[in-house]
Amino acid sequence: MQMQLSRGRAHAASGPMRVITACFTIACTIIAPLYARAQDAHNPGAVQMPDVTVEQAPAVTAPKAAAKPTAKPKTIANAARKSLPAAPVPPAEAVATSGAGSDSPPLIGNPGTPSAAVAGVPGASGPGAQTATGVDMKDFDDTPVFSVTDILQSVPGVSLKQGNGPRDVGISIRGSNARNGFGIRNIVILDDGFPVTQPDGLSRSDLIDPHAYAGVDVWRGPSSALFGNYATGGAINFRTNPGGVIDGIEYGVDVGSFNYLNNYVIGGKKGDNWEASVFTSDVRGDGNFGYSDFNTQTVNALLTYKPSSTDTFTFKFINNTVDTELPFRTSLKQFNQNPFQKGCATSTPASIAAGCAANVFSATGNTSAVNGVLPPGAVSQTAEQAGANRDDRRTVGGFRWEHAFDAATTGQVQVVIDDRNINQPTGTTSAIGDYLSYNVSSGVTRRSTFAGLPTLGYLGAFWNYLPVDGSTYNVAPGGNAKLGLLQSEQTGSTTNVGARAREEVKLTDDFSVVGGATVERTSLDGSQRGYVYNPNGSIKSVSFVSADRDITNVAPELGVVYTPTREWQLRSRVGTGYGTPQFSNLFITPGGVPGNNTELKSQTNVGFDVGADWTPAPGVVLSVTGFYEFFRNELVSQSAGPGLQNFTFNAPASEHRGIEASADVALGHGFRLTASYTLNDQIYTEYSERLSGAASAESRDGNKIPGVSPNEASARLSYDLAHGPWKGVGAYAEYEWNDSFFMENANLLKAPGYELVNVNVHYNKEFSAGPIKSLMTYFEIQNVFDETYIASANNITDRIGSTAASLAETSGSIYAGSPRTYYGGMKLRF
Secondary structure, eight states, X not given: OBOXXXXXXXXXXXXXXXXXXXXXXXXXXXHGGGGGGGGGGGOTTSOOOOOOOOSOOOOOOOOOSSOOOOSSOOOOTTSOTTTSOOOOOOOGGGGGTSOOSSSSOOSSSOTXXXXXXXXXXTTBSSOTTSOEEEEEGGGGTTSOXXXXXXXXXXXXXXXXXXXXXXXXXXXXXXXXXXXXXXXXXXXXXXXXXXXXXXXXXXXXXXXXXXXXXXXXXXXXXXXXXXXXXXXXXXXXXXXXXXXXXXXXXXXXXXXXXXXEEEEEEEEEEEOSSEEEEEEEEEEEEOOSSSSOOEEEEEEEEEEEEOSSSSEEEEEEEEEEEEEEEOOOOBOHHHHHHOTTOTTOOOSSGGGSOTTOOEEEEOTTSOOOOBTTBOOTTOEEEEHHHHTOEEEEEEEEEEEEEEEESSSSEEEEEEEEEEEEEEEEOOSSEEEEEEEEEEEEEEEEEEEEEETTEEEEEEEEEEEEEEEEEEEEEEEOSSSTTOEEEEEEEEEEEEEEEEEEEEEEEEOSSSEEEEEEEEEEEEEEEXXXXXXXXXXXXXXXXXXXXXXXXXXXXXXXXXXXXXXXXXXXXXXXXXXXXXXXXXXXXXXBOTTSSBSOOTTOOOEEEEEEEEEEEEEEETTEEEEEEEEXXXXXXXXXXXXXXXXXXXXEEEEXXXXXXXXXXXXXXXXXXXXXXXXXXXXXXXXXXEOEEOOTTOSSOEEOTTOBOTTOOSEEEEEEEEEEOOSSTTTTEEEEEEEEEEOOEESSTTOOOEEOOEEEEEEEEEEEEEOSSSSOOEEEEEEXXXXXXXXXXXXXXXXXXXXXXXXXXXXXXXXSOEEEOOOSEEEEEEEEEO
């Protein structure tokens, strides 16, 4: 029997209308019966709630029953943006999304701390005792923010590595994603409070154009009590610009080395009972590799409508397409020889440049050489010769209804439909599929007093579902990512259903307690059929593996916050997290081929945080946190070798411990210093690895977990003129240091560390008359000293008798970072 496919390169199917239509239908079904509520403005008995406001709020100081001992009140709200860091406050746009049932500030915490700027989420007025940082995108108005790397690299505890595409970045919180081969795992990603992590735990940053956002909130540490499955590392919420703040149209353009071009437009407006903003961008470039051309388009829209004093409807829409050439990951040796994979397109093997990464391609999947001779139909090709690429589309539609039952009680229903359409011939195989998921949540939040103590309580439930129907094809030689025979097909589903509760209690003016828990049941149900062929294309064997797993997890948390003065905030928290295996993890063996890996277990962790935030004077914010986390059955992914798929295994026990520190200091006369540092020490405490062909397992107890940089630091010194004839002129210099780290479990081979320096000059001008409200221009040089460094290194597999020299020749691991790069840009507000 012979199977033949006539398909060439597949393209992402047109699917946004499915998501739009489904969301519109759900919205109409809910809104129609409530239309009469819009008339309650004429009803004097109606419950009157505050108007929804999405403008930037001024600094708010929580009332105190008694004055605390302090030299002077802390007021930072009037500080200039660059000369004095503004006191973080909960963003006003969070009022409509927090589910707190009130527009009052968070129940817990001092204003001015790094976590004070973090928006609430359903059931939580703010981070409470959890370590969190709010990033204000105003600090990046005059910089070339190409990807999330540019805005998150200064957040302590956050690490970033280049993924499979221009804006595909692996985001880690305390090393959470350092051991994953692609995408984002072990953290939950949200956009304006709408989840963009699918039910299988996969998130990707392709759809994130940083220009679209007003701020980013990073919740660090085990967070499943609040965010559910996969939040073992924490959560990140990206907040778009509110329409009322935009109040018009902004147009911007960034240009740079390697033919980089980003044209973006954002428009926004606010009416009496509505507010809307729409962002769109078109980004193109050649990339810094010999084979890395890309183009990606993004639309991100948010509409809030308040038909009555008690009801608020929020609509969300995101669409992103990405079409990019994709170089192969290299070995350390190839990285040293040819970091940017130049000269790898020639058709004659003898003429290919040294250090070019290549894989063996065969339409039948027969790629193993016998006595140094490849089987018939198998050809060694570089990425450029094979036509490796990604052609994906992501469409997200969301709807949220908030109803105020009274002045203290708010109910919320949220629905998200998320379509991920992929065509990914990224190596010797191509993954093709359309993954349409559904996410529904509901909850009630109530502010009240108990025994005279202010409290905020939440009770909610959720359900999400992802059907799986994907195929993997062998990629045939000949270029243009021509598809060969079907390698495997997966069908099944991932379902998560659960409930959560949370309570925030302010015991005294100084002391607050936060407690909560989530219980969740995950079902992984499906099968994989795999095909092995003879060299002539006839089927040699067919394998069938099925899985029917039901996994229940419970995650409690408890934290305390102590604010003895308005200068000091002390935090302590114990949090828990859990993450079930991804559906596809169950069907890739340690050999990197389709097969049975269905015994994978859920990973769980318990984390202890102790931290302090100090704001001794206006314009000075210092923060430090120590953490210690204990993992059981940690899910670790690594490469099985060149041309093979990444596989996942459980490490029975491991420990993650470290320190996170940050500083934001106004030095006076327009100077400002921001800095962050992360110490991240991660070890296996119980894990034995069985190498291929070995008679016994090798103990890795006490070894460092690979992929985790133990030390990372960044700093920026800026200078901006706020007065005089040169008002609006500014400049800054940035420094970034990433330490070396091990690349495999035996701790024999290290990826070298690196240091980078960036410099920027910019100019901002406000206009009092005419159609143009403001102008911003900038010029920036990144990697000033042109250091060649590793931006990403996937973990590799040890072999019997491996040495550092032999492991350095294992390809499929490394992407080089950008060389010296020049950027320039401008932005106009109308």
